[in-house]
Amino acid sequence: MTDGRFKGTETYVATDELMTAVDAAVALGRPLLVKGEPGTGKTMLAEEVAGALSRPFIEWHIKSTTKAKQGLYEYDAVARLRDSQLGDERVHDIANYIQPGKLWEAFDSERQPVLLIDEIDKADIEFPNDLLQELDRMEFFVYETSQKIRAKTRPIIIITSNNEKELPDAFLRRCFFHYIRFPDRETMTRIVDVHYPGLKKSLLKEALEVFFEIRDVPGLKKKPSTSELLDWIKLLVAEDIPPEVLRSKDDRKLIPPLYGALLKNEQDVHLFERLVFLNRRQNA
Numbered sequence: 193m194t195d196g197r198f199k200g201t202e203t204y205v206a207t208d209e210l211m212t213a214v215d216a217a218v219a220l221g222r223p224l225l226v227k228g229e230p231g232t233g234k235t236m237l238a239e240e241v242a243g244a245l246s247r248p249f250i251e252w253h254i255k256s257t258t259k260a261k262q263g264l265y266e267y268d269a270v271a272r273l274r275d276s277q278l279g280d281e282r283v284h285d286i287a288n289y290i291q292p293g294k295l296w297e298a299f300d301s302e303r304q305p306v307l308l309i310d311e312i313d314k315a316d317i318e319f320p321n322d323l324l325q326e327l328d329r330m331e332f333f334v335y336e337t338s339q340k341i342r343a344k345t346r347p348i349i350i351i352t353s354n355n356e357k358e359l360p361d362a363f364l365r366r367c368f369f370h371y372i373r374f375p376d377r378e379t380m381t382r383i384v385d386v387h388y389p390g391l392k393k394s395l396l397k398e399a400l401e402v403f404f405e406i407r408d409v410p411g412l413k414k415k416p417s418t419s420e421l422l423d424w425i426k427l428l429v430a431e432d433i434p435p436e437v438l439r440s441k442d443d444r445k446l447i448p449p450l451y452g453a454l455l456k457n458e459q460d461v462h463l464f465e466r467l468v469f470l471n472r473r474q475n476a
Contacts (some may be wrong), residue, residue, distance in 0.1 A: 204233065204240040205375075205383045213370035214241060220368055223309075223327060223349035228372030230354055231417020238308035238350040247348065248305040252294035258315045260322030263295040264332050264341075286336050295326060299343040307347045313356040320363035327366060375418060377404065387422055388429065398438035399425055402448045406455070409464055416454040424453035 198214040200206035206214075214237075217224035226234045242249035252263055268289045276283045292300070298307040312320060326332045330343035351367065353359065375383060377400060384396060403424070407415045416424075427450045428438075438448060447465055448454070455461050 198241055198244060201240045201244050203386060204236060205379060205386055206237075206240075207373075207379065210237070210370060210372060213368060217350075217368040218348055221346050223351050223367045225351045225353065225359075225364070225367035225369045226372060227353050227355055227369075229374055229415070229417060231419040232372045232374060233418065234352040234372060235308065235310055238306055238310075238352075241348065241350065242306035245306070245348075248301055248303055250294055250298050250301075250305050250307045250347075251310065252308065253310045254312050254315045254319070256314050256316075258319065260315075260319050261293075263293040263309075263323065264326065265293050265296055265334060266291045267336050290334065290336060295323075295332075296341055298347040298349075299330065299332075299341055301347070302344060304345040305347050307349045309349065309351040311354060312351050313353040313359065317357060317360070321360050324362060324366065374407075380418070380421070383418060384422070384425060388425060391425065391429065392435070394435040395428065395433075395438075396425075398435040399428060402438050403454070406448075406464060409460075409467055411463055412460050414456050414460060416456075420454055420456075424450060427453055 198206070198211050198218075200211060213224060213226075226237060228234055238251075239249055241247075267286075268291060272283055272286070272289045282288045294307065294309075298305050327349070330346055331340060333340050380400060380403075381396065384391065384400075388396075399421070403416060403421050406412075427433075431450065433449055447461060451461065455464060
């Protein structure tokens with residue numbers, strides 16, 4: 193981060209479009225909604241922005257059972273009832289049973305934090321709408337203690353979605369949106385260089401050829417992602433697999449070595465074998 197603008201980091205390769213999106217969301221004071229294929233670095237983005245800005249980093253990972261109010265606070269009535277039965281003096285102060293959520297933590301931070309709301313589309317369809325007022329006003333009310341919580345500084349909020357379900361229009365209007373496109377070969381080369389700076393260029397070239405060949409196979413249930421490519425390259429290096437093995441045209445070896453890092457179900461393995469075999473017969 194230089195001159196207050198996000199430029200990526202030593203460990204995170206960001207495109208010009210992504211850097212512009214981060215800067216625009218910060219300038220507008222709006223949440224940055226990031227979509228893209230799994231494995232394209234959506235979740236990592238928030239942590240890298242926090243590191244680049246030297247800001248506190250707060251993570252709120254959303255599950256199918258997560259409710260919006262949990263991001264504000266939770267009141268443990270069961271614990272209070274148990275303590276009252278035991279004669280615990282704590283029961284006289286209801287604040288002892290209020291557990292601040294991640295949004296409260298972000299609002300209470302003395303320094304502007306980066307708040308990640310990860311995989312918001314996993315929650316109930318009403319979840320995003322239930323947060324609209326709090327994200328707009330940067331405040332909420334704790335009814336049990338008659339306490340109003342106001343943000344000390346407006347957090348930088350980064351929200352990720354895997355497009356499992358559509359998000360409400362009212363919520364989308366309040367966000368700055370960016371779709372992380374899957375990296376092209378040039379960008380992918382830069383990403384691999386960041387993680388494996390000493391990798392032989394011949395091995396990198398052949399690994400990328402195989403990787404993009406697999407991704408181009410029509411009908412795959414799950415295309416391999418950037419993180420899976422990095423795992424595969426790590427294994428190739430660990431097992432000292434030479435580049436020529438990846439170039440092999442031996443029909444008895446239709447799929448690449450250590451393919452389990454790239455292909456994650458048997459249907460995709462069989463599909464890839466079948467298509468590569470047919471292609472090689474046609475080109476024989």
